Amino acid sequence: MTSNASAAAAPARPYRERLLPGPGLFLALLLLIPGVTLVLMPINSGIALPVGIAVFLLVLLALFLMSPVIAISGGNLTAGRATIPLTELGRVELLGAEGLRAAIGPGLDARSYLLVRGWIHRGVRIENIDAADPAPYWILTTRHPQRLADAIEAAR
Structure with missing residues (x-):
């Protein structure tokens, strides 16, 4: 009974949920890395992979920030x-x-x-x-x- 009394006396916690896409979309977005790398390889092979990773991270950040709460x-x-x-x-x-x-x-x-x-x-x-x-x-x-x-x- 002590746990019920303490649960009833505890103030309600605020609710917060960010409606992020599922993990499948994030896994599919990994294809951005080789895609951007292949496009940039003929232009400058030294920056192709770092730019591919940066594009992937920017898209992840954008998805996170644009997901409603x-x-x-x-x-x-x-x-x-x-x-x-x-x-x-x-x-x-x-x-x-x-x-x-x-x-x-x-x-x-x-x-x-x-x-x-x-x-x-x-x-x-x-x-x-x-x-x-x-x-x-x-x-x-x-x-x-x-x-x-x-x-x-x-x-x-």
């Missing part, structure tokens, strides 16, 4: 560039692969806010109860839908 902090949910107060959020629905496909396909309301990445196959649909906001709900892909839903509930 889902975060809960300061009473707000931030998804990419959009932010909404947690008090304006209603019910949170977990979406598996089929549910997500239906939610962003035939069941989509065109006014909803989407932060969807094709390499993540599950997510959440969060009801927006703000009467002044035209988006009826947010659909976010996440690798940890249950943790996101729990973090929203804990932060309210």
Whole structure:
């Protein structure tokens, strides 16, 4: 019982997830090194390999920096560039692969806010109860839908 009491007394940790591509894309990007090297070899063989490695690293950095973040902090949910107060959020629905496909396909309301990445196959649909906001709900892909839903509930 001590562990339950300490868990209940502990403040909720803020949630943060960066929606990075999967490892398969990063492995495929390794092909940039020999590709750039082969292109530069006739021009200057001494710089061909270092430039290939530099291009690979720059693309990795760009992918990392351009990947959106889902975060809960300061009473707000931030998804990419959009932010909404947690008090304006209603019910949170977990979406598996089929549910997500239906939610962003035939069941989509065109006014909803989407932060969807094709390499993540599950997510959440969060009801927006703000009467002044035209988006009826947010659909976010996440690798940890249950943790996101729990973090929203804990932060309210």
